[in-house]
Amino acid sequence: MLARMSKPLSPESVPPTRSARFVRGVRLGLPILLGYVPVGAAFGVAATAAGFTVAQATSCSALVLAGAGQFIGLAALQSSANLTAALVATGVVNLRYLLFSATMSPRTRETPRWQQLLIAFTLTDETFAVNIDDSLEGRADGWSMLAVGAVSWLGWTLGTLAGALAGSAIGDPARWGVGFAMPAMFTALLVGQVTGARTLVAAVLAAAFALVLAAALPGQWPVVLAAVVAASVMTAVPR
């Protein structure tokens, strides 16, 4: 359906048809779906336990698509019953998307605005990583990125719905080993990103900074700050 709504983009390095590029994106998105279903389910369980209805919990995931941000917003609302405080808390956690979105911007120059909007709407740590890795190989385009986003959105939303419906009967989904889906994904993506000596140095620097900062800072702050520092160091040091 989506494949008929826009003029074709045809960079030489991507598969020839829109539907082929979309299908590629679906395949790239599947590991994300695998990781999102159980975490989405955990959010569904947590949200209904906090007093959300099934509709509220599922709409929250469908409209917001922010893992940690949703848990934090929920917890803040539950503890303070203050909407502003809850929104500030979740906003701060999601500030890293400013950086991710900026990083994606040179790679979406050829992408129509409506696609950019949908890609931005489904921008998460995981879709960012997958799309960036794919564009490094010169194959990502608007259609593949849309598909990565759509599959991830589906996993997160359906997972939440399942969790909200089943409530605490599901138990802890982590015991099936899917807890390693996200670390495995990022490991593979990291392998794809290390293309030479300089990217290797950047990776080592960022990992070291992140571990130091993780002892002191909550949430994704260590990751964001470590990336900013490592990228700045590498940009400052001449080739």
Add this chain to the structure above:
Amino acid sequence: MTPALAWGLVAGMAITNIVVRGAPMLVMSRLRLPSVVERWLGYIPVSVMAAIVAVQVLRPDGRYLPLAHNPYLFATLPTAVVYRYTRSFLGAVLVGIASFVVLRYLLG
């Protein structure tokens, strides 16, 4: 939890999220960025991924696991090798999960 509070949170989070995620991409993709900014942004992905892997693997639940008993750490090896040689993303993740389950059992 009143319906107004719950829906207020959903709507508020939806709006802040699309603004934070959409604004830089929609605006900056229309600009010619200085080359130093492009270079800086070029190092962000590898740095983000390395930082995420380091934290997720070495501090899986917000604290360090003893290295010899860390199934996350050892499961990254087969994952990386499979991705390196097959370039199959799904394959690497599935092998990673399977190795993790085995290692978690073996390492206790």
